[in-house]
Amino acid sequence: MRPNIEIVNEEILSNNWYVLKKMTFKYQKRDGSWETQAREAYDRGNGAVILLYNREKQTVILTRQFRMPTYMNGNETGLLIEACAGLLDQDSPEDCIRRETEEETGYRVTNVHKVGEAYMSPGSVTEILYFFVAEYTPHMHTGEGGGVDKEQEEIEVLELPFGQALNMVENGEIRDAKTIMLLQYAQLNGLLHPVSKPQHILIAGPYRSNTGDDPVRIEANMRLMNEAALRVYEMGHLPVLGEWYALPLMETAGSRRIGDEIFERMFHPSAVRLLSHCDAVLRVGGPSKGADEMVSTAEAKGKRVYRDFDEIPVLA
Incomplete structure (x- = not known):
């Protein structure tokens, strides 16, 4: 079913960081009648996220940083454990996630594999997030990571046993949706199963x-x-x-x-x-x-x- 939509008015409420708009529109319901509605939508562009994993060590690379919205909503420290992620800006999802991976984690990966894409908060945010996984090895480590100073990033890099990361999802230490989705993808698809037969x-x-x-x-x-x-x-x-x-x-x-x-x-x-x-x-x-x-x-x-x-x- 493709609903009929007629935009009545588009009002910019804020353009300080990204763009917050109030959209007034007419929506045709299933019974054929029209209803006028108003919704706010936050447009911050699209993003990409990646889970780095190592079969031999049975580890994953995650990050920890302060997130003000979580601090405002029950996270006592504001610190959140996440998979490496960033906004596309003008890059393709693949180029973006390679750049963000090196900036945040210090690993330079080239062989990234897209596993899906999803709207993360469709009731209020326009963003589509592109999901990637990549195998990392010690020789890919080119720097300390930690983010970019001019973007006011202060990121701690975590190398965790895969089993521990899954347990952290279970006990609530990891509460970031994109990270949970990627960890569960890795578990369901056996990404960290060691190679046990000739390739x-x-x-x-x-x-x-x-x-x-x-x-x-x-x-x-x-x-x-x-x-x-x-x-x-x-x-x-x-x-x-x-x-x-x-x-x-x-x-x-x-x-x-x-x-x-x-x-x-x-x-x-x-x-x-x-x-x-x-x-x-x-x-x-x-x-x-x-x-x-x-x-x-x-x-x-x-x-x-x-x-x-x-x-x-x-x-x-």
Whole structure:
């Protein structure tokens, strides 16, 4: 059902921090009659929130800071434990949450995965909040975090055992809705379950990129990726390269040189097909448009992306 709405008047009540409006409108009810109503709506823009988690340590990163509205409504200290979050401003949700994560927590994450979006207080606030999760590792730690001084932020970074965080929801120590939603998402989807079986890992790196099609440089790239695959294999997983499939198939199909019609038709699509059957991607080596596309596609599909061997769990 799509209700009929007619805006009668729009009045700005406050534009001090963000915009508070009084909206007067006519609303057509289900019986066909019209009713004039007035509501106040606070427009502070949209936001993004993220839960950082570490499978190996079984921990999550949260923050604690003073929130005046909670102090006004029963929170004796005004301090609130939350997942890292911020307003989009002019950024995309993904760019926003990467920026906020580094500013607030000191972790620089790139592989963020969107898990949903929601209106958080639809009776009075226009904001849509975009929800993300991301795996963090110690090598991603680039600074102390704590927020931005010019925005008057004073944020304490908390690294908590996942089980403790869930218990804090149960006993009321964590009362922030977005944080509770993300912790419950992590619990329901087993985000912190340790990897207990071999993963099928696609090795994504440069093949022709920046080689000028020099056979010696192409061979060096293949050697680099094969060495990465061997290391992954020795960690207990099943590595695969798109080149392992594509190159013999293209030769059998009649390809005679790099970049000919058969090469272009089969080379990149082979890796795309493989990706759908892989659990994760390991990005190695230097610049490569094709490898970066594999990473972006993997992230969009919610697959794990490793950028360092230290991120890969060792099973063997």
